[in-house]
Amino acid sequence: MPELPEVETVVCGLRPLLVGQRLDRVIVRRPDLRWPLPVDLGQRLTGATVTAITRRAKYGLMETDRGDTLVFHLGMSGKFHPLPGEPGTHDHVVFEAGAVRLAYNDPRRFGSMDLAPTDTLFDHPLLARLGPEPLETVFCGPWLAAMAKGRNTAVKTLLLDQHVVAGIGNIYACEALFAAGINPARKVGHIAPARLGLLANAVKVVLADAIRAGGSTLRDHAQVSGELGYFQHSFRVYGREGGACTGCGGTVQRRVQSGRSTFHCPRCQR
DNA sequence: ATGCACTCCTGAACGC
DNA sequence: TGCGTTCAGGAGTGCA
Numbered sequence: 001m002p003e004l005p006e007v008e009t010v011v012c013g014l015r016p017l018l019v020g021q022r023l024d025r026v027i028v029r030r031p032d033l034r035w036p037l038p039v040d041l042g043q044r045l046t047g048a049t050v051t052a053i054t055r056r057a058k059y060g061l062m063e064t065d066r067g068d069t070l071v072f073h074l075g076m077s078g079k080f081h082p083l084p085g086e087p088g089t090h091d092h093v094v095f096e097a098g099a100v101r102l103a104y105n106d107p108r109r110f111g112s113m114d115l116a117p118t119d120t121l122f123d124h125p126l127l128a129r130l131g132p133e134p135l136e137t138v139f140c141g142p143w144l145a146a147m148a149k150g151r152n153t154a155v156k157t158l159l160l161d162q163h164v165v166a167g168i169g170n171i172y173a174c175e176a177l178f179a180a181g182i183n184p185a186r187k188v189g190h191i192a193p194a195r196l197g198l199l200a201n202a203v204k205v206v207l208a209d210a211i212r213a214g215g216s217t218l219r220d221h222a223q224v225s226g227e228l229g230y231f232q233h234s235f236r237v238y239g240r241e242g243g244a245c246t247g248c249g250g251t252v253q254r255r256v257q258s259g260r261s262t263f264h265c266p267r268c269q270r
Numbered sequence: 271a272t273g274c275a276c277t278c279c280t281g282a283a284c285g286c
Numbered sequence: 287t288g289c290g291t292t293c294a295g296g297a298g299t300g301c302a
Contacts, residue, residue, distance in 0.1 A: 108279045
């Protein structure tokens with residue numbers, strides 16, 4: 001389940017393979033991902049040279065010399081992998097550039113791709129209203145406090161709101177709340193600003209550590225090289241229901257919060 | 271404006 | 287062994 005660290009890992013893997021390369025051929029084999037791909041996506045990318053590959057929130061951005069940028073989201077199960085032979089069932093888009101042949105593979109098809117003009121890229125509806133990057137300095141305790149003001153929602157829900165801060169998903173929300181010692185169900189409007197400062201800092205530390213580990217591989221995530229991330233071995237609460245809390249030895253609990261599993265230690269997180 | 275349920279999809283894990 | 291059920295969840299949509 002790609003969140004910010006996983007997308008960062010994928011983008012870093014794509015960069016050395018594609019930046020500076022001319023895309024000889026881009027073949028759309030299955031256009032019905034989360035949204036229908038633009039009908040001319042393959043045609044518009046074919047012949048273009050990739051000039052940069054970056055990331056915004058959980059989106060990858062592949063810029064070309066034709067004034068277009070490919071915006072892609074990995075959804076739940078999207079990955080890029082080298083394609084030595086024939087494409088398989090879930091290899092929906094194939095990129096060929098010289099000796100490089102890559103497939104975008106996405107069994108669940110929650111991912112998406114679109115093309116946007118580079119000069120107005122951040123006006124794209126998927127990107128325009130995103131909150132700040134969690135690793136940038138704008139995202140901090142005072143920012144969280146401003147976002148929390150007057151809100152009656154659970155603190156975990158606020159962390160998952162991409163308009164508040166962009167790129168955090170279920171796993172890292174759980175881990176950051178544990179690191180900050182805050183109960184995920186606590187109403188965000190009632191948390192002292194100082195504690196929100198601890199939380200903002202915890203988000204940064206958890207994400208930076210996860211990027212360093214190549215992300216987390218649970219079921220789906222893999223780097224472009226096929227290597228697996230290993231941050232899942234560092235989880236303190238996520239997926240550890242019934243296990244001993246690494247902080248106090250108590251029991252990690254799971255509860256469902258707005259349809260998602262939330263893991264926390266009731267003793268360490270208040 | 272805010273908060274919530276619902277929806278998309280498939281493979282893995284689980285229960286009988 | 288095999289079938290049916292449940293779960294995982296990012297994020298847009300639509301409703302109260």
